Amino acid sequence: MAKTNEKIHVLADESLGGIKREYVEVDRKAIEGERIVIVEADCQSEYWNGDMAFVSRFVKDDSRFGYYAESILVNGQLIALYDREYRVLEPTNIVHIDGERYEMVDRKAEVDEKIVIIAPDDDLAVDGDIGKIATVTEVFSEEDIDASPMGWVKRSEYRVLVPAESSEEEPQPSDPIDVIANLATRVAELERENKRIKEDLGWNEMGPGRIAELRNADSDIRHDIAALEERVDNDYEESDAWAGSVNEKMSRLQDEIDTLHKDNRRHGEELEALKYAAKETDGKVAHLEADIEESFPATDAPLVFICRKPGRFEVYQDGKKLHGVMSVRINAKVGEFATHEIEYISGATEEERQ
Structure with missing residues (x-):
């Protein structure tokens, strides 16, 4: 089960025949073949925050970061990502079927329960059966079942679909940080769309009719941006306690920064004093050499x-x-x-x- 404060993504799972499945973001290094989401993009010209990809392999890097993940975006584009740029999307046992949420449970099924095929047996089924949903009509002593419309299904082939608890189906209060981050991401997407319409499609080279159409689209986008910014403002107002905590942390960070500045100035003064002492020493050495030069020729x-x-x-x-x-x-x-x-x-x- 995913915790309510975890960031959840509902994505099609090809290993389950394309059934919608819930994934949670996890802050760790990915494993080859895992699905990831970009959260702190370094290169804004090739990929963006919110883009998803699959890790194909890890490549040694000469920089101080060590390794980067060679990844493939959903559009097939090959990119390189460092660990700090992405989070791993771990699959949960929650799937969405016909608009309902179910938990896949690994146990013996009972009559009238729903099941999903996760690993078809070579003797009874084919790969096309993965992700199919069936209803149990009979249970045998070996824990194998008969299900409609599948027929005979072995215990190793299925998982029981248990409806998710009603409390989990009810809308959960959003984390202010996630709400604001999602809104900010949406604003950035709308601004990129506005720029793409003007530049990538050749705003200055189009006819009057197309320009008028794009102007209307631009107006709609600006209206959406204004509405999203208003929602952001409202969320900030409704999150005073959270904001107060952030301000307190920012104040502590500012105190630490001021202390570092003071230490830096003190170190600078000590460095200047050392430079001055070195300069005086050089002068004394030069003077001593001159005295020696004058005395020896005599x-x-x-x-x-x-x-x-x-x-x-x-x-x-x-x-x-x-x-x-x-x-x-x-x-x-x-x-x-x-x-x-x-x-x-x-x-x-x-x-x-x-």
Whole structure:
């Protein structure tokens, strides 16, 4: 049995020969072959909220979402849906026959009860018997039955049709959220129809008679939109308690957002302070390097080599920095004279010394 607050769809079930069956929306990942309904469409140009499809397979996606469901709309169009975009339509045991609601019950039937064929036996029936309705005329000891107009029916072939309780047949109060969502969906459908009439059918290329006809249709659609918007307003007025709860939740969310903004500003201030401290440190390092550069050339040694960092060196001759130096090689052994080789760009050192 479906709960009264669940979203119910009455759809033809091909596995029951096309009998109308009640389905409920379930928020979970679908299984291949299941029927789904789109509730949060990402791509409004290919599919819309309310469209139904069957999941054919799941495909690996390189994005952070992982997998998407390759689905087929009722019109045959192939689309890709992520889990957040759809809800699964799970079949219930409630079917609609001749305008009445029945529950399919898996038990032995009694005389005069109605049954529905769900799985015909190969020896007694054919696939065309699926979904057929019959009335029990006799029950045998093996729980098989004789039914009109089917004849002999095995226990494994049928389900008993029990009229749904009268309380369930009475109209149930609508959830304000579902009512407003359905009305909003209907408004969007009417607006799309209005746009389609004007653009897809070539509003500016039609003759005066067709344009007048479309103008009347547009007027009717706008009237329907206004009526639906009025119903939405009325439903809002009748749902003050519900709206108050929503406002309270929105207020709490706004407080959380304000707190996040404050934390963000505080983090920004800390980041700026770190940037300023880094800038001061860079200045001190530059100043220290300048002091070192001024102090080392002051030595009386005729040739000075300075290595500040691995791979970076400076050469001073007679207190003057040599420019154009590309490499320096120093050979030194215990008990022998030290020698060195300096490779530099010709002319640069001479110009510096003049």
